[in-house]
Amino acid sequence: MKLEAGQVAVVTGAASGIGFAIATALGQRGLAVALADIEAKALDQASRRLQAEGIDAQPFVCDVADASAVETLAAAVMARFGRVDLLVNNAGVGGFLGPLWDSHPNDWSWAFGVNVFGVVNGLRAFLPRMLAGKGGHVVNVASLAGLTAPPFLSTYVATKHAVVGLSESLKQELAAIGSGIKVSVVCPGVVQSRIADSERNRPADLAAAVKTPAALLDRIRAAFAQAMADPMPTDELARRVLAGIERDDFLILTHPDQNPQILQRLVSIEQSVGRNPPAAGH
Numbered sequence: 001m002k003l004e005a006g007q008v009a010v011v012t013g014a015a016s017g018i019g020f021a022i023a024t025a026l027g028q029r030g031l032a033v034a035l036a037d038i039e040a041k042a043l044d045q046a047s048r049r050l051q052a053e054g055i056d057a058q059p060f061v062c063d064v065a066d067a068s069a070v071e072t073l074a075a076a077v078m079a080r081f082g083r084v085d086l087l088v089n090n091a092g093v094g095g096f097l098g099p100l101w102d103s104h105p106n107d108w109s110w111a112f113g114v115n116v117f118g119v120v121n122g123l124r125a126f127l128p129r130m131l132a133g134k135g136g137h138v139v140n141v142a143s144l145a146g147l148t149a150p151p152f153l154s155t156y157v158a159t160k161h162a163v164v165g166l167s168e169s170l171k172q173e174l175a176a177i178g179s180g181i182k183v184s185v186v187c188p189g190v191v192q193s194r195i196a197d198s199e200r201n202r203p204a205d206l207a208a209a210v211k212t213p214a215a216l217l218d219r220i221r222a223a224f225a226q227a228m229a230d231p232m233p234t235d236e237l238a239r240r241v242l243a244g245i246e247r248d249d250f251l252i253l254t255h256p257d258q259n260p261q262i263l264q265r266l267v268s269i270e271q272s273v274g275r276n277p278p279a280a281g282h
């Protein structure tokens with residue numbers, strides 16, 4: 001979708017990191033921006049920063065894991081702006097760090113609640129309104145972990161694969177009904193943000209129960225810290241995301257150094273296909 005002044009964007013998880021950078025970049029292109037986030041104070045500061053730049057930015061406190069709260073958000077955004085052209089489902093959490101067998105059901109509920117149901121709730125609330133309007137574009141922020149599967153991050157990997165999968169279905173559904181609404185799914189590598197501090201937003205009723213032996217957890221944490229070193233600045237990430245939206249790219253890849261890792265999966269699928277030849281006579 002060509003981004004133009006006068007359009008309206010909704011960005012979830014807009015109070016920090018990638019969401020804030022995307023909201024800023026969209027605002028600087030002349031779009032009005034609805035900023036949604038669960039952290040009221042950070043959200044207020046974020047919207048004030050955009051307003052100080054002359055951007056038409058409006059904060060909406062919203063827990064994306066709560067379907068009725070997202071429906072209320074959609075109604076409030078329509079009441080304030082009258083239209084939505086671009087929906088950026090970005091809010092997300094890092095989830096459980098450790099061996100899968102040590103995870104607690106709460107870890108899965110929290111990660112799926114925000115990373116998957118947050119996206120689904122956004123789509124269910126906004127897409128009918130966009131379909132009834134002028135169309136537009138949907139961006140779901142997944143991760144490199146939606147295309148690759150690093151260890152000790154099973155909840156995160158599972159949620160991000162879900163976001164890639166549902167985005168692919170959605171793209172075909174919109175095309176099947178002849179809608180002009182385009183879908184993009186963003187799969188970034190490491191980006192500067194507060195994602196390593198996601199526990200700040202874990203609801204008390206989904207508390208963690210640490211089972212992993214301390215020595216192993218220390219090793220996992222050290223490897224994770226190393227993997228998170230050298231992050232891409234958020235404004236550079238946002239620049240790449242906006243370029244992908246304007247090219248109508250379905251899959252927006254932002255970290256070229258990760259391409260070999262992504263292609264490795266295709267190689268292994270190709271090898272499996274080779275071991276699964278059509279039966280003779282078929």
Ligand SMILES: NC(=O)c1ccc[n+]([C@@H]2O[C@H](COP(=O)([O-])OP(=O)(O)OC[C@H]3O[C@@H](n4cnc5c(N)ncnc54)[C@H](O)[C@@H]3O)[C@@H](O)[C@H]2O)c1
Nearest residue numbers: 013015016017018038063064091092143190191193194195
């Ligand atoms: N930072 C990275 O390296 C990286 C890489 C790939 C993908 N991502 C994805 O980018 C997205 C943004 O994360 P980030 O890295 O900017 O982290 P961040 O923690 O800086 O920002 C995430 C934002 O989401 C908000 N949020 C958390 N739970 C919420 C909820 N239930 N409802 C509404 N808002 C909620 C937080 O308050 C925060 O403002 C996430 O989906 C994340 O998985 C991040």
